[in-house]
Amino acid sequence: MVNLSPDTQIGGAWGGSGYRFKTDTIKGFSHIHAWQMSGVSVMPVTVSEENKSNIFKDFYSKFSHNKEKITPGFHSLELERYQIETKLTSTKRVGLHQFTFPENQNTAVLFNLNTILGPCENSNGVLEQNNKNELSGGHLVMEPTHRRPKPVTVYFKVKLNTEIEALEKDEETGNYLVSLKKDKKSVLMKVGISYTSVENANININEELPNWDFNQIVEASKEEWNALLGRIDVKGNTEQAQRRFYTDLWHALQGRRIINDANGAYPDNTGATFRMGQLPLDENGKPQFNHFNSDSFWGAQWTINTLWGIAYPEIMADFAHSLMQYYKDGGLVPRGPSGGNYTYVMTGASSTPFMVSAIQKGIITEDLEGIYKALKKNHMLNGIMGKAGYEHDTNLGGGLKYYIENGYVPYPIPDGDFGGHQDGASMTMEYAYQDWTLAQLAKKLNHNDDYNYFIKRSNNYKNVFDAESTWMRPKNLAGVWKEDFDPYQAENGFIESNGAQSTWFVPHDLEGLATLMGGNDRAVEKLNQQFKTAQEIGFTAGNSHSQELHPEYSRIPVNYGNQPSMQTAFVFNKLGRNDLTQYWSRAVVDKAFSGLDPTTGYNGDEDQGLMGSLAVLMKIGLFQMNGGTETNPEYQIGSPIFDEVTIKLNPDYYSNKTFSIKAHNNSDANVYVSKVSLNNKPIENYSISHQDLLNGGELILEMSNVFK
Missing domain, CATH: 3.30.2080.10 (GH92 mannosidase domain)
Known part of the structure; x- marks a missing residue:
């Protein structure tokens, strides 16, 4: 949940946000770096007569890689402007900071709660002092993004090993300055976060980081990474x-982020209003699995499906259970959830191969009928397969009705432009492969009629193969091939690719594809070239x-x-x-x-x-x-x-x-x-x-x- 890191660039997703090696300025240390989510940025500072009037706006600092050290679970650097040595480590849900300040300075921590981080604007952040060394934060809203349609609220708890002298809010920026007592040169600060409540943020600290032993947390992180790697x-x-x-x-x-608290509470934004969900607990009162935020599973069939299935079955199991929790809450198995809700990033039903692979490898063994029912819904009208790109309110952009009725997704899709990646040839091939994977589960569970139905659909890739050009080729609703077709033209019917690249997207029937091309020898010659x-x-x-x-x-x-x-x-x-x-x-x-x-x-x-x-x-x-x-x-x-x-x-x-x-x-x-x-x-x-x-x-x- 916490991925504590310095940020050298703070705006824009594709423009390069977060920690950028070639940028020499620290703009804060934020706790959330996740798919479409970022927040809770802090910055240690020293306050002087010269900078106190402008500290809320002018607080960035240069740094040098020469004084930087990064290992698993540890990051240290020096803020040159303030001569502050910063060290970072974390548990799963709690960030731990160590700030070593210069002597005889007015020391403070700036909470930059109203800023933009990556694609995500932060607003409405509130910080309150609870006692002499604790604060709580709430109402920090991660505003909606192009991909994540609903706001997400972050709650956090702050504990310091020194006393707080003062808490000041700047009305113009809405940010806070926490002035510290001059009793310690080296200050430790814990920041626990939650997407459900301040109380649960505090529970996360008490469960995961009850002590103040910085080196112990670094070593624990190192041991965890050594065990995994x-x-x-x-x-x-x-x-x-x-x-x-x-x-x-x-x-x-690295890529998938926990969103549930240590006690199993999690944010459910799949409905009309926010709901705090609760994961099932084991006999020790711990969550039976973790709930996740993740980018799309688009392409995962050739990557984490295999790697996690070999070396990390427990992670694959966690994700399978998490995906089903989304189905229980919102009625669909997601392909890229964010903030406890669906995002409809990319296309198709890319979670189906992941789930089927987990079942075929014996990692998931229970409720197979329930899983099959959920996955089948995703492959039918009003399921997730029919949503393309980033559309949130319709089921038209994916062209699924045409795929079912005509055997292919036309390009362009006649219903309009609902989002990115509405590329019919690629969609047709993707759906066909995913249908084949669902057919394998239907076969395993003896749903013979369904097996025959989805196997028939899995042959739809043949309907976008142009025998004359020997490439996959987009065609419109009338069945007319795209004119002036160039297999090396990017997109225009192909998702983040061109026709030459995507022609080989038939992982379930490469022998059939080769037959369309004139046999194995011709197919091999074509791909080899x-x-x-x-x-x-x-x-x-x-x-x-x-x-x-x-x-x-x-x-x-x-x-x-x-x-x-x-x-x-x-x-x-x-x-x-x-x-x-x-x-x-x-x-x-x-x-x-x-x-x-x-x-x-x-x-x-x-x-x-x-x-x-x-x-x-x-x-x-x-x-x-x-x-x-x-x-x-x-x-x-x-x-x-x-x-x-x-x-x-x-x-x-x-x-x-x-x-x-x-x-x-x-x-x-x-x-x-x-x-x-x-x-x-x-x-x-x-x-x-x-x-x-x-x-x-x-x-x-x-x-x-x-x-x-």
Whole structure:
């Protein structure tokens, strides 16, 4: 819930807000950095005769990276303007600050409660003093954004290990200055937050941070991160490759934010009025699962579906239960909830593959009929599949009625422009894949009529394949193909992609797609040429999400800077050319996912861990083309960059075993897997099952510089 961090830029989502490495000015330390939510910004200051008249407006400070230190659960830097050393750490719901002030100065903390942070304006913040060293804050409204339609209120509790001299409110800015007693050079401040009440913010502090031992909290955070990152142990390659790998893994766990309090209270904004919900508690009075805020699951079928399902089943279970809690409250399974409500970010029913994968892997075993009913509702009229982009009030923008009646989503959609991403060809392919995944659950539960219905719908992707051009191609409601079609033109029927990239979005039936193209050989030749062309500009459309529509970069035929192309290197595996999967996945990792400095981080739309988790999977050489949604899900084998990968399986969900991948004779040149064996038994088809992985043991890959 708390993600305490310095902010160097505070305005605008895509313009670059939050902590920006190249910006040298601290504008506050805020506690909430989440999907469409940000707030509770504070700034330690010293007050003098020179600055006291303007301190509420003029309080920013320069800083230098030379005096900065960042490790998991810890961030320290010096505010040069005030000569204040700041140190930050946190528990899940409480931020802990340590401010070391210069001697003989009037010390204070500015609460910047009326500001803009990222895409989110903060307003109406109130701060009250409760006693000599405690304050409470409430009514701080995170105003609606383009994606999050309702306001969200933040409550917070502040505790200091020194006395408060005075609390002053500035009427013009609405912000507060907390002056501190000059009894301590080093001051500790706890800030617990809640989306339900000040009382629950206080409970969060008492539950998670009852003491004042700063170093203990830092060590606890370090231990927690070591335990999580240590689920996958890698050996071999270079130190830089290992450091980048764990950076990727760190990202894969960063993007989703808890919204419930320690006692299970949570904000429910799905109805007409706000309601404080309550999660079910276990025998110890703790929530049985956490409730979450998250960006869209769009693209998660090729990323966290697989990674969490292998190494973090407890996180996958938490999310599955959370998604169902939204259904119980608001009647829909969300695809990107924010502030206890739906956002309708992106398109389709992208939570369906996630939920089905969790069931097929045995992570979720109860109430399968209830889950199926919820997911099925999402795939029908008035479900979430029919909502496109950021529309909040209709069910027209997704064109679902045309998909059901005509077998495809037309472009343009005749009902009007309701939001972003109303791109019919992409929608058709996306819906078809998601229908296939729902069909797998229907089959598991013996809903045979539903299975046949959704399997038939899953073939709708064929209706936007143009045999003449051999590309997916938008067509209008009359069935007329888009004129002047250019497969390298960005968007115009394709979501955050072009036709060349999106043509391969048929993860459930690549053999069928190849047949439409004239057979496997022609399909392989086509995709291989796309990779050769994409390699010339590094496999990404520029080096940021904002560059994807650039006239030159947008024409790339494979883009590893955004989700629609994530699976393409592994398409070759399904078409009988494992060597090309091995060759191109290694090439993509080397070019797009190997740097450590900020200029070679994630060249595009990282989307809160989806690119990081993709990089992890490619580097360990395991992938799931259909998102792990079939019975006993299959992992396709790629080309790991490490000599040895050991996955520690969570004994609460899986057998208490490890699964290791050993790549003999691995090197930058030896990218091909010439022979595979699992526990001394040969594997011929470059794939293993989920059950194979759970049984533990060793997957041995013999690496070579030629494919044998």
